[in-house]
Structures are given as structure tokens and as C-alpha cells.
Amino acid sequence: MRQFFVTGTGTDIGKTHVAAAMLRHWRGRGVKAWALKPVASGYQPARSAASDAGVLLAAMGQMTSDAVVGRICPWRFADPVSPDMAARRAGRVVPFDEVVEFCRREMAAADVPLLIEGVGGAMVPLDERRTVRDWMVALGLPAIVVCGGYLGAISHTLCTIEALRVAGVVVAKVVVNGVGDLPVPVAATREALLRHGAGDVVVFGSAEWEAWLVSL
Ligand SMILES: Nc1ncnc2c1ncn2[C@@H]1O[C@H](COP(=O)(O)OP(=O)(O)OP(=O)(O)O)[C@@H](O)[C@H]1O
Ligand SMILES: C[C@H](N)[C@H](N)CCCCCC(=O)O
Numbered sequence: 001m002r003q004f005f006v007t008g009t010g011t012d013i014g015k016t017h018v019a020a021a022m023l024r025h026w027r028g029r030g031v032k033a034w035a036l037k038p039v040a041s042g043y044q045p046a047r048s049a050a051s052d053a054g055v056l057l058a059a060m061g062q063m064t065s066d067a068v069v070g071r072i073c074p075w076r077f078a079d080p081v082s083p084d085m086a087a088r089r090a091g092r093v094v095p096f097d098e099v100v101e102f103c104r105r106e107m108a109a110a111d112v113p114l115l116i117e118g119v120g121g122a123m124v125p126l127d128e129r130r131t132v133r134d135w136m137v138a139l140g141l142p143a144i145v146v147c148g149g150y151l152g153a154i155s156h157t158l159c160t161i162e163a164l165r166v167a168g169v170v171v172a173k174v175v176v177n178g179v180g181d182l183p184v185p186v187a188a189t190r191e192a193l194l195r196h197g198a199g200d201v202v203v204f205g206s207a208e209w210e211a212w213l214v215s216l
């Protein structure tokens with residue numbers, strides 16, 4: 001099954017960037033993959049093309065407009081904060097059961113590869129009780145965990161993986177997306193993660209990454 005939940009160690013870590021690369025890979029091979037970004041905070045309708053959903057739609061070769069974005073991103077909130085807070089500020093809530101139901105419907109209908117991007121890191125609150133991790137547990141999809149190469153990334157990544165595993169979420173792949181000024185080469189971050197039991201770890205854009213994509 002080529003369905004994955006794309007999460008990460010935090011916000012701005014490259015979940016959308018990695019998911020878009022996967023979509024472009026499939027599209028380049030004539031495979032019409034699909035992606036969802038069901039819940040987004042920091043969404044500006046006037047800048048829909050620059051939103052996560054807009055970037056994913058572009059990678060799928062789809063037109064972007066606020067209306068089209070709504071198809072893959074039904075719950076959009078303006079404030080660029082944790083989705084529970086962004087929803088509250090808008091006088092709304094993130095309707096957890098509806099979000100899960102929306103994803104399940106899309107999963108059941110998909111006869112092409114499907115990616116579901118979370119929001120922020122794996123333990124980001126969706127409402128007063130539930131986090132992204134609860135959403136992942138409800139869907140039961142294998143996870144792609146995107147992490148960085150910054151100083152602190154190793155611990156953040158191991159903590160994220162631990163939090164997922166203890167809840168029964170299968171981590172299919174950890175993707176080290178080391179951008180910017182790095183304290184050590186990304187390969188060294190990967191080696192450290194491997195040594196400490198992170199599982200299957202690849203550096204984004206590496207030969208192993210490409211080989212994995214081809215194997216999917
Ligand atoms: N490998 C990379 N090379 C170049 N730019 C990158 C890379 N990874 C991420 N970026 C850029 O960094 C920014 C943050 O990445 P991205 O939007 O994918 O993060 P995210 O984890 O999806 O964030 P959010 O929590 O808001 O969903 C974007 O502008 C993206 O284009
Ligand atoms: C606005 C941002 N790009 C994401 N949509 C939301 C990130 C929430 C992070 C909350 C937290 O972990 O403290």
C-alpha cells in the first residue's frame with residue numbers, strides 16, 4: 001500500500017517539501033498520486049498557491065485556487081499558530097472525528113499513492129484532548145517522519161519516533177532534510193539516528209532516498 005502519513009519533528013521542517021518531491025517523482029513516472037493537507041493553520045486565501053495545499057496541488061499538476069485548495073484542505077485557519085488555538089481564535093474547533101472520517105474516505109477511495117500531511121510536529125494539539133498523534137493512530141497509516149540536521153535534531157527526532165512507537169504507529173521512514181547551516185554533515189546525523197534505533201533513515205535527496213522512491 002502506498003499510503004503514508006507525513007509528519008515531522010516540528011513545523012517548517014520540510015514535510016510539504018518532502019511530500020511534494022514524492023508527488024513529483026510519481027508524476028514523472030506517469031503515476032497520478034494524490035495528497036491531502038486536511039488541517040492547516042496560517043492559511044491566507046489570497047496566497048493559496050503558496051500554502052501547503054497549493055504546493056502539493058502544484059506538485060500533482062493541479063490548478064490552485066482557494067476553492068480547489070478546499071478539496072484537499074477542508075479545515076483552514078488564518079492564524080499561524082497551533083491548530084487548536086488558531087481554530088479557537090476563529091470561534092471554531094478542529095472537528096477531530098470529521099477530520100478522521102474525511103481521511104478514511106479518501107484512503108478507501110484512493111487507487112493511487114496517497115500522502116496525508118499532518119500539521120506541525122507529531123504532538124501538536126488539534127483540540128483540547130487530541131494531538132496529531134491521535135489522528136495518526138486513528139488512521140493506522142505508516143508514518144514518514146521528516147527531521148532536520150540542526151543542532152538538537154537528533155534528540156527531537158528520537159523523541160518523536162519514541163512517541164509514535166509507544167502509541168503503535170509504524171514509522172516507515174525517517175527522512176533527514178538538513179538545510180541551512182548545519183553543525184555536522186547530514187550523513188553524520190543519519191548515522192547517529194541509526195545507531196540509536198531510529199529505524200529506517202534516509203537523507204532527503206540521497207541515492208538511498210531515490211532508491212526508496214523507486215521501490216514504492
Ligand atoms: N530540502 C529543502 N531545500 C530547499 N528548501 C526547503 C527544503 N526543505 C524545506 N524547504 C523550505 O523550507 C520551508 C519550510 O518547509 P515546509 O513548508 O516543507 O515545512 P513543513 O514541515 O511542511 O511546515 P508546516 O509545519 O508549516 O507544514 C519552505 O519554504 C520550503 O520550501
Ligand atoms: C503555522 C505553522 N506553519 C503550522 N501550520 C502550525 C505549527 C504549530 C506548532 C505548535 C507547536 O508545536 O508549538
Ligand SMILES: [Mg+2]
Nearest residue numbers: 015016052117
Ligand atoms: Mg507543511
